Amino acid sequence: MELRPIRTNADYRAALKTISSLLEAPEGSREAGMLEVLSVLVEAYEEEHHPIPPPDPIEAIKFRMDQMGLTRRDLEPYLGSRARVSEVLNRKRPLSVEMIRRLNTGLGIPAEILIRLYKTGCAA
Numbered sequence: 001m002e003l004r005p006i007r008t009n010a011d012y013r014a015a016l017k018t019i020s021s022l023l024e025a026p027e028g029s030r031e032a033g034m035l036e037v038l039s040v041l042v043e044a045y046e047e048e049h050h051p052i053p054p055p056d057p058i059e060a061i062k063f064r065m066d067q068m069g070l071t072r073r074d075l076e077p078y079l080g081s082r083a084r085v086s087e088v089l090n091r092k093r094p095l096s097v098e099m100i101r102r103l104n105t106g107l108g109i110p111a112e113i114l115i116r117l118y119k120t121g122c123a124a
Contacts, residue, residue, distance in 0.1 A: 003037055006045040015042050058091060060113045061103065068107070078102040091120045 006012050019038050025031035055063070065075070075085045079099050087093035095103075100114040 003034065003041070006041050009049075012042065012045050012049075015045075054113055054116060056118050057095060057114045057116055058089060058118060060109055061107075062089070064107050064109050078106050091118070094118075094120050 004011075006015050015038050019035060019042065022031050022035040022038070025035050061075070064070070065072075072085050072089065073082065075089075076082060079085045079088050079102075084093065088095060088099070095114060100111060103109050103114055104111045
C-alpha cells in the first residue's frame, strides 16, 4: 500500500483494513514501520473527523468509582456527608472547588475534567 494522507472516509476504511492485516508484523520489519505510520495517520484523521468529547464530571467520578471498586461511602472524604455524596452523584449539587481538589488529589481524576460545566438539578 502506498502511504498518503487520509482525506476521505474511503481512505480511512482502507487504512483500517490495512492496519488490521499488519497487526502481526514482526518488530523492525517494513510492515511494522508501515503499521506505525498508518496508525499515526488514522489517529490524526479520527481526531479531526470523529473527536471524542471529554467526559462529564459526574460520569468521570462514577467511572473512577467503578475502576477502583469504590462505594458511595468511599467518596465521603472527598465530597462530604453521605447526603452530600448523594446530592452530587444525583446532580442536585454542583462540585465545589474544594471537592474538585480532593477528588483530583485523592482519586487522580484530572481537574480539567472536574471543572467542566455539567447539568445539575439546582437553580443557578
